[in-house]
Amino acid sequence: MRKLSIGFRLTICYLALFAAAQLFFGAGMWLLLRRSLYNITDDELRGQIDDLTNFLEAQKKNASVAKLQEEVAEAYPLEHSGDYLQIYDDSDRAWIYRADFLQQHMPADGNSGVMTQARYHDYTLAGGSFRFLTQKIEVNGRVFDVQTGLPTAPIAQILVLFRRSLLMFAPLLLLGAAGGGYWLSRKALSPVDAITRTARAINATNLSDRLQKLRTGDELQRLSDTLNEMLGRIESAFIRVTQFTADASHELRAPIALIRTEAEIALRRPRGEADYREALRHILLEAERTSSLVGELLTLARADSGRESLHLVPVDLRGIVTEVGGQWQELMVVRKLTFTQLIASEDILILGDRGALQRLLAILLDNAVKYTPAPGTIEVVLETRGVSAVIRVCDSGIGIIPEEQPKIFERFYRADKARNRESGGAGLGLAIALWIVQQHQGSISVRSSPGEGSTFVVEMPLQLATGSAGSETRAGLAAR
Numbered sequence: 001m002r003k004l005s006i007g008f009r010l011t012i013c014y015l016a017l018f019a020a021a022q023l024f025f026g027a028g029m030w031l032l033l034r035r036s037l038y039n040i041t042d043d044e045l046r047g048q049i050d051d052l053t054n055f056l057e058a059q060k061k062n063a064s065v066a067k068l069q070e071e072v073a074e075a076y077p078l079e080h081s082g083d084y085l086q087i088y089d090d091s092d093r094a095w096i097y098r099a100d101f102l103q104q105h106m107p108a109d110g111n112s113g114v115m116t117q118a119r120y121h122d123y124t125l126a127g128g129s130f131r132f133l134t135q136k137i138e139v140n141g142r143v144f145d146v147q148t149g150l151p152t153a154p155i156a157q158i159l160v161l162f163r164r165s166l167l168m169f170a171p172l173l174l175l176g177a178a179g180g181g182y183w184l185s186r187k188a189l190s191p192v193d194a195i196t197r198t199a200r201a202i203n204a205t206n207l208s209d210r211l212q213k214l215r216t217g218d219e220l221q222r223l224s225d226t227l228n229e230m231l232g233r234i235e236s237a238f239i240r241v242t243q244f245t246a247d248a249s250h251e252l253r254a255p256i257a258l259i260r261t262e263a264e265i266a267l268r269r270p271r272g273e274a275d276y277r278e279a280l281r282h283i284l285l286e287a288e289r290t291s292s293l294v295g296e297l298l299t300l301a302r303a304d305s306g307r308e309s310l311h312l313v314p315v316d317l318r319g320i321v322t323e324v325g326g327q328w329q330e331l332m333v334v335r336k337l338t339f340t341q342l343i344a345s346e347d348i349l350i351l352g353d354r355g356a357l358q359r360l361l362a363i364l365l366d367n368a369v370k371y372t373p374a375p376g377t378i379e380v381v382l383e384t385r386g387v388s389a390v391i392r393v394c395d396s397g398i399g400i401i402p403e404e405q406p407k408i409f410e411r412f413y414r415a416d417k418a419r420n421r422e423s424g425g426a427g428l429g430l431a432i433a434l435w436i437v438q439q440h441q442g443s444i445s446v447r448s449s450p451g452e453g454s455t456f457v458v459e460m461p462l463q464l465a466t467g468s469a470g471s472e473t474r475a476g477l478a479a480r
């Protein structure tokens with residue numbers, strides 16, 4: 001089942017609360033009004049008894065029952081206060097006065113007994129409701145049981161009127177409140193609709209679009225700002241990926257075109273074995289380059305997807321550097337380069353991935369060899385500095401101009417594109433090196449002057465006996 005909108009649910013909650021509040025308020029007011037009306041009646045009944053007391057006090061002290069009956073009968077029927085009055089002389093055990101109505105509708109026996117008990121009673125007599133005050137009064141040494149009443153029909157009428165008014169206005173008020181509540185919630189939530197509409201329309205072709213900027217200073221503004229920031233991150237990731245794909249296709253096109261041209265030329269006319277061998281050699285060379293390029297692309301693509309994570313275990317960096325250095329020795333001799341290694345005498349333990357560290361060194365040494373013309377020198381230094389293991393690969397090669405130094409770690413960046421195509425670099429080596437160093441919580445930087453050579457410095461946290469260095473976080477890249 002489709003859920004109701006937040007605006008609608010808010011309105012229903014608001015309405016339910018409002019209705020409950022209205023019910024409690026109405027019931028409370030009704031009770032209060034009833035109480036007040038009864039209080040007024042009670043005051044009036046008390047007033048009547050006070051008047052009667054005064055009247056009886058004004059009579060002669062030893063007046064007989066008959067005299068009193070005569071006086072009261074003369075004075076009271078004329079006043080309304082006598083309509084529901086009865087007076088019983090407790091001392092002489094005789095009725096002094098009984099209003100006609102009471103004589104007709106209230107049995108005398110029953111009442112004379114009840115009189116001395118509770119003060120106020122509600123009775124239904126002759127189909128009408130009444131409120132009576134019963135009181136014992138002592139006047140001139142005589143005790144009277146007095147009971148006087150008032151009809152409560154007007155009270156009931158007022159209460160009915162009040163209830164009717166409440167029931168008539170309550171739905172109108174509720175309707176108004178519902179309309180107001182719905183309008184308010186729609187107004188408050190309308191930016192959410194705008195955000196939803198824009199967000200729905202954003203796809204790969206218009207990732208640069210942003211949600212409407214809100215100036216409400218509340219949660220909704222924070223939501224739209226956060227979503228915009230997220231869109232920004234997604235956009236730059238998307239641009240990176242599409243750029244990477246475009247660059248990769250571009251890089252792959254060149255060697256494939258070369259292989260194709262080489263094969264076409266070879267096949268154009270019959271040739272001798274030597275020509276075919278030469279053509280195949282070129283094709284093989286290009287195929288090897290292409291396959292190493294594909295390997296590099298794959299590494300970076302996996303790194304981007306987060307699937308390529310290194311398996312870090314305590315490794316001895318000394319052993320790795322010595323081993324890789326040894327593998328390059330022969331090539332240095334062929335290239336007429338002087339190769340020296342200055343390696344610390346003690347073990348240098350770091351949390352690392354052996355294969356990745358070998359690759360990192362191979363990238364740096366490969367570059368050093370590629371960009372150092374003979375007769376040059378290449379030096380590898382391994383030492384510790386504080387809590388870091390430091391590898392330096394220095395060469396006396398062509399160097400890098402300062403403006404290009406921060407860029408060489410970017411993907412597909414080549415300082416001298418024409419020259420690098422010849423030597424086979426696609427500009428991915430240092431990007432992979434940077435990723436490996438970052439995976440080791442380390443940093444890589446370069447110091448170089450054109451014509452004088454370059455020094456690449458890699459720093460990685462040492463695996464100390466306590467193991468604390470392994471968790472240290474460092475800047476990924478500090479190119480100088």
Ligand code: ADP
Binds near residue numbers: 420429
């Ligand atoms: P490539 O495969 O082109 O060598 P890298 O990412 O390894 O790609 O290097 C990027 C660029 O940095 C190179 O094209 C080169 O211009 C420059 N570079 C790297 N190492 C050196 C170095 N030792 N000496 C001079 N330039 C270097």
